[in-house]
Each structure stands twice: as C-alpha cells, then as structure tokens.
Amino acid sequence: MRNRIVMRSGILAIALGVALAVQAQAPAKHPITFDDLIKMHRVSGSQISRDGKWVAYAVSTPDMELNRGVSNIWIIPTAGGDAIQVTQGGRDTSPAWSPDGKMLAFLSARDGNSQVFLLSMEGGEAKKLTQLSTGADLFKWAPDGKSIAFTSAVYVGCKDDACNAKRDEEKEKSKVKARIYEHLLYRHWDHWSEGKRSHLFVMPADGGSPARDLTPEADYDIPPDERSGPGDINFSPDGKEICYTAVTDKVEAISTNADLFVVPVSGGDAKRITSNPGFDGDPVYSPDGRSIAYHAQLTAGYEADRWRVMLYDRQTGKSTDLTAGFDRSANDLAWSPDSKTIYFTAENETLQPIYAMEARAGAAPKKLLDGYNGAFSFNGDATVLVTERTSLTSPSELFVAAGEGSGLKQLTHQNDAILAQLEMNAPESFWFEGAEGMKVEAMVVRPPDFSPAKKYPMLVLLHGGPQTMWDDAWGYRWNAQVFSAPGYVTLMVNRRGSTGFGQKFTDEITNDWGGKAYVDVMKGVDAAIVKYPFIDKTRLAAAGGSYGGYMADWLATHTDRFKAIISHAGVYDQTSMYATEELWFGEREMQGTPWTAPDNYKKWSPSTYAAELGKYKTPTLVVAGEQDYRVPYTQSLEFFSALQRQGVPSKLLFFPDEGHWVLKPQNSQLWYKTFLDWLATYVK
Numbered sequence: 001m002r003n004r005i006v007m008r009s010g011i012l013a014i015a016l017g018v019a020l021a022v023q024a025q026a027p028a029k030h031p032i033t034f035d036d037l038i039k040m041h042r043v044s045g046s047q048i049s050r051d052g053k054w055v056a057y058a059v060s061t062p063d064m065e066l067n068r069g070v071s072n073i074w075i076i077p078t079a080g081g082d083a084i085q086v087t088q089g090g091r092d093t094s095p096a097w098s099p100d101g102k103m104l105a106f107l108s109a110r111d112g113n114s115q116v117f118l119l120s121m122e123g124g125e126a127k128k129l130t131q132l133s134t135g136a137d138l139f140k141w142a143p144d145g146k147s148i149a150f151t152s153a154v155y156v157g158c159k160d161d162a163c164n165a166k167r168d169e170e171k172e173k174s175k176v177k178a179r180i181y182e183h184l185l186y187r188h189w190d191h192w193s194e195g196k197r198s199h200l201f202v203m204p205a206d207g208g209s210p211a212r213d214l215t216p217e218a219d220y221d222i223p224p225d226e227r228s229g230p231g232d233i234n235f236s237p238d239g240k241e242i243c244y245t246a247v248t249d250k251v252e253a254i255s256t257n258a259d260l261f262v263v264p265v266s267g268g269d270a271k272r273i274t275s276n277p278g279f280d281g282d283p284v285y286s287p288d289g290r291s292i293a294y295h296a297q298l299t300a301g302y303e304a305d306r307w308r309v310m311l312y313d314r315q316t317g318k319s320t321d322l323t324a325g326f327d328r329s330a331n332d333l334a335w336s337p338d339s340k341t342i343y344f345t346a347e348n349e350t351l352q353p354i355y356a357m358e359a360r361a362g363a364a365p366k367k368l369l370d371g372y373n374g375a376f377s378f379n380g381d382a383t384v385l386v387t388e389r390t391s392l393t394s395p396s397e398l399f400v401a402a403g404e405g406s407g408l409k410q411l412t413h414q415n416d417a418i419l420a421q422l423e424m425n426a427p428e429s430f431w432f433e434g435a436e437g438m439k440v441e442a443m444v445v446r447p448p449d450f451s452p453a454k455k456y457p458m459l460v461l462l463h464g465g466p467q468t469m470w471d472d473a474w475g476y477r478w479n480a481q482v483f484s485a486p487g488y489v490t491l492m493v494n495r496r497g498s499t500g501f502g503q504k505f506t507d508e509i510t511n512d513w514g515g516k517a518y519v520d521v522m523k524g525v526d527a528a529i530v531k532y533p534f535i536d537k538t539r540l541a542a543a544g545g546s547y548g549g550y551m552a553d554w555l556a557t558h559t560d561r562f563k564a565i566i567s568h569a570g571v572y573d574q575t576s577m578y579a580t581e582e583l584w585f586g587e588r589e590m591q592g593t594p595w596t597a598p599d600n601y602k603k604w605s606p607s608t609y610a611a612e613l614g615k616y617k618t619p620t621l622v623v624a625g626e627q628d629y630r631v632p633y634t635q636s637l638e639f640f641s642a643l644q645r646q647g648v649p650s651k652l653l654f655f656p657d658e659g660h661w662v663l664k665p666q667n668s669q670l671w672y673k674t675f676l677d678w679l680a681t682y683v684k
Helices: 002-025 034-039 161-173 480-484 503-507 516-531 547-558 583-589 598-603 606-610 634-645 665-682
Strands: 042-048 054-063 068-077 092-097 103-108 115-120 139-141 147-155 196-204 233-235 241-247 258-264 280-285 291-296 308-313 319-321 330-335 341-346 354-358 366-369 372-378 384-391 394-402 428-433 439-445 456-462 489-494 535-545 564-568 620-625 650-655
Touching: 034 054, 034 665, 042 092, 042 372, 042 384, 042 394, 054 092, 054 103, 054 394, 054 665, 068 092, 068 103, 092 139, 103 139, 139 233, 147 161, 147 233, 196 241, 233 280, 241 280, 258 280, 280 330, 291 330, 308 330, 330 372, 341 372, 366 384, 428 516, 439 480, 439 516, 456 480, 456 516, 456 547, 480 489, 480 665, 489 516, 516 535, 516 547, 535 547, 535 665, 547 564, 547 606, 547 620, 547 634, 564 665, 606 634, 620 634, 620 665, 634 650, 650 665
Parallel strands: 456 489, 456 535, 535 564, 564 620, 620 650
Antiparallel strands: 042 054, 054 068, 092 103, 103 115, 139 147, 147 196, 233 241, 241 258, 280 291, 291 308, 308 319, 330 341, 341 354, 354 366, 372 384, 384 394, 428 439, 439 489
C-alpha cells in the first residue's frame, strides 16, 4: 500500500511539473489591439444542407496589403470535425446549397464584377453560371434545383445585355462625367444613381439557355436598394412563381411603402399582392403553398416602426397580423416543414433570440434559442438548426442544435487561436432610472488587468440610428473591447430611441433628439459612477457615430463634464442635413420639412446652441467620409469650422474614399489609432 502511495505521489509530482512547464511556455494573454482585431476571420452567410449533414459559410479576413477583405467559401459537417475551405477565389460570398445537396452556388467577383458560380461537391473547379455584363447580385435556387433566380442592375429600356454593355462602355469612354437627374433619391448611402434598376432574372442551372428578365419594364429596384436582402426574393414551392419586394412610389426619397409582388417564372405581368402603406418584405412561402409569411411595418414613412409577422392567404388574398400583441420587431422568417410554425429573430434587451410561434393570429412567440443570433437555417425536416452566434467577447461563429433548440454546441472555431491570446472582460448589464422615470438598460465593459483598487477613466459610447441598440454582439467598426483595452471603462447606454425595448421606447426619440435621449445618457453616466466606484468621474470621454455623432455634437453644446469628445459622421445642423438622400427619415424625425416645421429643425440642431453657450470648450475629434450621402460630410465640416473658429482644441480626420463608415483595413487602422490617441491625450 505504501509503495503505491509513493508511486502515485511521484506520478503526481511529474504531472504537476509537466503542467507547470506547459503553463510557463504558454504565451501570456494581452489586451486586444487593432492588429488582433484586423486578423480575425469573419464568418457569415451560413446555410445548412437539406440533409442536415453539412453547413456552408463564407469566411472573410481583412488583407492589409490588398486593403480589402479576402473571402472564401468553407463547409463543415454538423456532426463536428474539421472545416474545409472549398474555394480560393478570394472574393467569394453567399453560399447556397442546391436542393439535392450536390452543388453549391455562390457569388464571386474573382473575374471583376459579381457573378453566380456553381461548385460540384463531387470535385472539380467552380464554374461561372451567369454571364451578364451587369453582373449578378442576390440569387435563389428554384425548389427543383433546375434553375436559379438572381438580380442584376440594368438600364431601363435596354432589351438585352448587348445594350447594357454598350451603354457602360460609352459611359466609361466619355470625357464628360456630369450627372443629370430629374427625380429624388439620385444617390444613396455611398453611390450615385447611374440610371440602372435592379431587375429579376431566371436561368437554367445547367446554363443551357441565357438568363431571362422577368421584370423587363420595371422602373424600380427589385428588391429596394440598401433596404433589403436575399430574403426579399423567394420561389413558390412548386417553382411556378417568385414573390419579391419593391418600392414603386413615384418619389422614392420620401417613401417607405414597399409592397410584395408575384411574377410567373414562365413570364408575364407582375401582380401586387399587398397594399399596406408601410414596408412589406421578407416573403417566405409555406411548404404547403397556401400562405406567404412576411414582415411588415404598418406606419408610412417610418423606418423604425415595429416589424410584424404577417400571413398572406394565397387563395383569399387576405393578410393577417400574427404578432399584434408581441412588442418586438421580427426579422429573418422561416417555416417548419409542416407549415404550422414560423421562426424568426427579434432584438430583445441587448440580445437577439430565435423565436418560434404557431402560424395563427394571437399565438404567443416562444424563445427557441436565447443569446445573440444572426443568420440561422434549418435542414429539410427541421431537426437540425445552425445559427451564427456572437457576443461582446467573441466574433461570430457557427453553432448547431437540435431543431427545438436543445443541445447547442459550437461548430466552427475560426478565431480560437487569436482569442486564446486575448484578455477581455464580458459586459455587465445594469438598469437605472432615466428621463421621466423610465427604466433604461446599459452595459459596462471593464478594462483588462482590472483592479478594483484603481480609478479608471470612462468612455461613453453613443450608438447611432437613432433607432438601433447596443447589443451583446461583436463589432469591427466600434469595438468596445479595443476601446477598453488601453485602460478605459466603456459604458454603452441604450437610451430612448433604442430598439429591443418595445415600440413606445423606440418612438420616444421622434422630434426629441436632444431631449429624453440626452437625459438618459447623462443619468446613465451618473448611475455608472455610483454603481462602479472605480470610475474616475473627473476623466470622462464620449464618442459616437451617425446619430451617435449627433449626440456627441449635442454634448459639446450642453455640458462640460467630458474631457474629450469624438464625433463620427454626426448631424450638426438639421436644416442643411436636408441634403441627405432618404428624406423620409428627417421628415419623420423632425415632423415635417425645414419649411413646414422650421422650429423643430432649429430646436434639435447642435449648431443652434453654439452661440448661446458663447463658445465650445471640450477638445473634439471630428471624423467624416466624403462618400457619405446618408449624413453628408459637410455636417462634420460645419462642426469642425465652429470648433476651430472658437479656439477649441480639435482635429478633423477626413477620408475621401469612405462613406458613412470606415471600411478599408488601412483606413480603419488610422481611424482606431487617431481615436485612441485623442483619448490618451485628453483623458488617460
């Protein structure tokens, strides 16, 4: 007995020595830097095969030298195992399985413009299917796998591809680059209208005949530009028709009235099947072919209205609101095989669960899977679920579960090696009393190597929208972990106007941009300082983009509590902001036009209060992109000019080749460096 004890002790000593040696060799964890962030692999576009055995997805990794993302298609077995990279094009996205699982279709710009490619699972190289000079954008397989529908932006009036190619060639050769317009929405987000419209095409999957334009006379986009995705085009179960979303109102710049249309695949006139004054989109046919589920906003001109799950009866033509009593916005609809259940995602208090509900009015949605879920898909009999999940400590990865949500396990591990080297703290949520006694939620991220005995400066992040929310999800443009890494407590307040907290909460920012939302932010700052005694209340900074930039500008004119402010693409003057493209947005938020509601535009403009305060005081970094048509960059120039003329320490970071957000890797590197340097100069 004693010998066994001695031997066991020796084994334990050896094991302990080995463990200590391994631990000594393991690299010490470090706070996340931009270099870590930019190396991460970005998982997206996942889709499970109908037999449930495989998942296809895209992985994009920024390439600093190329100054863009390099994206390829991967597959992984749902049972677990090694992921397999199946393309090498470097610009491959959006994989979709053929119904029989023998082919993968995907989009690729490897040859220049985007086209649909097909890759056989039996081996061989991917082959280009679509050949239009105008390229291919969104696409869908027909239920029988014999054809593919896709969209392509073509010139209205051109009857064939030769006409489109000729007009593009003439435009390219012309020395005159002037643009002439006679209607609004002549530019959108980061691009100008070139006289083209996105049309719906269909062609055989074997490439045996050329693509046919199913909407040749349409002087509107299918689906609406910048407001839709692949879910806005879907085949009927029998493959005889396609339902799509389109905005056909004459003045698109003031309209959010998208309707659903159906068009025969064999050719013929498109038929409008909804007449709701708000946006109808994401149509999905029930497997039995009797219904079309879709989501809709009932209020005209309001892009932040609640998305309801609607059910269209194909026989009677009647639409029914299924979620009248569900105070959250439904997205990404899907059906169960028996046509009895509808699945969807909905933002809910910093998370985005997957819900399931019976396909009838009054049914109560139930959480199928909590947490933050992006895209999800089921196999053919809905026994296997794959979802893209993320958090503030983890980039998106694929997870697999049983069809009812049980047995969740991680499937991909694209970023494990990078994450293993990083020290990050999970967010902590807390609630406080905001304006008018409303309960408001916020999140705090502590810095790495945290010690409660120390005092830390705090960075207050201001989210955009204004109708979005800070969620417990990874981000690359405004990453709370990178901001916290140098030694800041990061505070994210889901102030009035945030989504995921009920429609009333969202609505309360309309014509009140600097009102309750501002009070919520400031009360959130006070609440955080009381709750977390390690926050140094004398070293506060604030930063935001878009509406968050507006709030940064507003803070500059309404408080001197912050030592530094960063305003990215912020709205400074509501009247000159009318140069934006989506006019419905400003007209809804300010409750009129600059000439019908001038007092509202003046009241909610930070520029109005610059003179009243005498001069600005807070050192401010101003950031803008020249190709930003959402918030024209002149808004930032006006703000910067005012800061400079009043002698305030300020800096303008201007990107001629970026839009509303900074997306190119090298520009992003400069953005993060300038951002953190500004904080270090005035706060740290």
